[in-house]
Amino acid sequence: GAVVSQHPSWVICKSGTSVKIECRSLDFQATTMFWYRQFPKQSLMLMATSNEGSKATYEQGVEKDKFLINHASLTLSTLTVTSAHPEDSSFYICSPIDGGHNEQFFGPGTRLTVL
C-alpha cells in the first residue's frame, strides 16, 4: 500500500510555542490533504482540507490562524500549531488523497503534548 509519513511522531512543547507537523506522501502525489485531530477516547475529527497550491478550508470551530496549513507541493503538507496551549494536546493525523487513483490514505499520526 501507499506510504504516508508524519514527522515528528510525538512532540512535547511548552505552552505558547509553535509546533510544525510534516506529512509526506512517499510514493504518490497528494492532490488533496485532510488533517484530522483525535482526542483521547474520541473519534477523528476533521480540522481542514487543503488542495495543493491553494488555501486550506477549515471546519467550523477550527481557528485558521491557530492551525496553519501549508500544502505547497504534491508530496508535502504541514500543519503548524501556533501558540500551543494544553487544550491543543491531541493526536494529529494527516490523510492525503492519491489524485491519480482517488484513494485515501492516513498517516501514522503525531502525538502533541503541550505542557
Add this chain to the structure above:
Amino acid sequence: AQSVTQPDIHITVSEGASLELRCNYSYGATPYLFWYVQSPGQGLQLLLKYFSGDTLVQGIKGFEAEFKRSQSSFNLRKPSVHWSDAAEYFCAVGADGNKLVFGAGTILRVKS
C-alpha cells in the same frame, strides 16, 4: 448532518471466536461506508468499503460487512478472530468530497 455511532467502546473475544462490531450511521443520501483498523503507531488501514451494489462486502484479513439500509447499519464481522486482530476499529461514512465522518471507535481485545 452525518454521524456515525459505534455503540461498543470495548469488546473482548476469545481467539477463534466470531466477531461482530456494530456501526450505525445517519446520512441523508446513499452513504459511502468504510471500516478502518488502527494499530498503535500505525496509520488507519482500510479494511473494506461500500459504495453501491452487493450489500455484503468482503474486505482484507477475512473481514466482511453488511450494509442494511433499513437499519442504517454497517456491521463488521469476522468468523474467527486471530490475536493479531486486536486493535481499534473505526466505522466511517463518506460525506462530500472525500470527507469522512468517523465513529468513536471500538477497541477489540483478543484473549487466548
